[in-house]
Amino acid sequence: MNKETAGKDPDSAFENAHIYVHFKAVYTLALKKGDGKGEDGWVCTAQNFLHIHGNTGKTGVLSSLSVGNVMNQVMTQKPHELLAATLAAELEAVNLLIRQRMASQHAPRIPEVTAHLVEAGGKRLRPMLTLAAARLCGYEGDHHLKLAATVEFIHTATLLHDDVVDESAQRRGRPTANLLWDNKSSVLVGDYLFARSFQLMVDTGSLRVLDILANASATIAEGEVLQMTAATDLRTTEEIYLQVVRGKTAALFSAATEVGGVIAGAPDEQVKALFAYGDALGIAFQIADDLLDYQGDAAKTGKNVGDDFRERKLTLPVIKAVAQATEEERAFWERTIAKGRQQEGDLEHALSLMAKYGTLEATRADAYGWAAQAKSAMAKLPDHPIRQILTDLADYVVSRLN
């Protein structure tokens, strides 16, 4: 994945968050020590340390570490890390499945391209949402592992396809995005991953799951196409922005949580709540990411302030400013975003216009609103330690904005 894609991938926010913990090393160690069968592993949040003793399944995780040591780690753990620890054994099974299904007997180029994306440092946020949803609904089978791998494959395929360079963009002198592989490999290996994910879903034998993922795929693809045209079109409304965000991020989040509930045979109301949670979480996530582009600290976010402005991407803070623009201001947005004729001082002027209308604050309020929606959806699910972690996760995605 190249720099540009890394910036677009909302997960990057996780990589660059400000609370640094050593958990990754602990997790890696635990995975290495796990012998693959028999032991009960456990992990907990600081606040309900005494209440959780989840069976993480086949592999003992953290069992080789002292309780004191774990407590120490746990105190500063971020929700997604806690989720990773809680679901460690299942995640390992998902990783195994991913490696197996990624392999191609005939085309060695495939694992070569995907290993980089799938193996290296992936946070597995989306598959974790599927595992968490299934567990939360009391699922005891193993189809959720296939669905988690499915979701990760779809995500990876999308990243590969996002990597494909628009030639006209190149002609405008922007950097070449796919440094590691050529366009053709990105496209065809992405297609292979889509096909693999499709096989995995079919393996679950659930038409309802297939229906959900088919619809999510269409929303994702439609959103991506819409983004191409909407990004530089000043007529883009908040409603269109939301469609783009759903395609880019929220549709896969909501499908990930929904299929977890469906495969667990959860009641309709819970399945709906899981969908609503994933949808709202994804939207909060993406709005936060777009906001950080204008107010972030490069050291934390890995993005320079104003990258989206320079790349002529209409995101919520600008859309809100355009909606209230005077004629003169509209001409400014027309020149800089629609026509892309930017000059020195334009970013500063754009920021001053956003300040004038308080659009950064309004955007932040929107992100918080979506996070609150995610939490209220989660409240409809059964009381379970994972419910708390997912609730905390909704808080976490917007906590970066403070």
Next chain:
Amino acid sequence: MNKETAGKDPDSAFENAHIYVHFKAVYTLALKKGDGKGEDGWVCTAQNFLHIHGNTGKTGVLSSLSVGNVMNQVMTQKPHELLAATLAAELEAVNLLIRQRMASQHAPRIPEVTAHLVEAGGKRLRPMLTLAAARLCGYEGDHHLKLAATVEFIHTATLLHDDVVDESAQRRGRPTANLLWDNKSSVLVGDYLFARSFQLMVDTGSLRVLDILANASATIAEGEVLQMTAATDLRTTEEIYLQVVRGKTAALFSAATEVGGVIAGAPDEQVKALFAYGDALGIAFQIADDLLDYQGDAAKTGKNVGDDFRERKLTLPVIKAVAQATEEERAFWERTIAKGRQQEGDLEHALSLMAKYGTLEATRADAYGWAAQAKSAMAKLPDHPIRQILTDLADYVVSRLN
């Protein structure tokens, strides 16, 4: 679709075949005249004119023409044209479905890109195979229409993705392939069509159909990736070539016929025969196409002799020559294909080496062998006018080689 893709698309062979008939105009006229309900249409081959009186469904086809006139047309009709006439009403329903499902509420770019490919002059060979297989097995529902549309969407998406330019290829000074749209549009709109096809299959409610199409998708994607590396690798065997051909052409042909039988609830033996027919037909088709590249007449095939050689694509005639090459000849193939350092007279020398080992004749024999396999598979299916047309189609794809 650009010239390069047109060359790769085996359907182009149909466009350029030597028996010219006026059927297209008749077909168009009939479609325009059809009022959409009630009339029984019919069409037939010359030899069994009296035995067929198929109900083509909702739209009367050819009914406005005199029998003598029809006979006249029919005498010179090619099998795929006869198939189109026989299935005209269903094909029209498929076209309608395609237009409906292609539409995007949010992203006008989508129909803009796909209309060109899906609407214009498509021969609908793959969807016809699905319709024909279902009809042959006595199907009376309408899920086969969805599957036919699915197959056409997958085909179109594959063409769009094939259009994406490998930047390194551009750097080697080869022509830009996607003249009409940029890479990004080709990729994302292709993804949208895949997603749409996925929704259509799910609509049939048949897990078995989903399984077949998921596996076909994986074979297609794997074959495409394999081709990238195998095309210029002199170690490519006939076996690997066959895998590439299955990915490129035969996997969708065989899936198209197989799902037709499955949706009709045909017995396993018939479903297997339908798969075998599609597989062998697709392989015969592609081998014939690759052979015509070296022995064809540009006026008939739309390709210049030796395009594959110039584009450094190892196809069967060359693979057979490489397998028997002397050390010196191997060095020639190494330089021209593996390294791509071609000079004047190389194509002529390549042709002389193929002549030396009789590889064009051997390749032709292979194509005929696959056509014979297709016909023998078809013999396992119920006696039905469509069975004859499909049998004739197998002969037709290799008849171009004489």
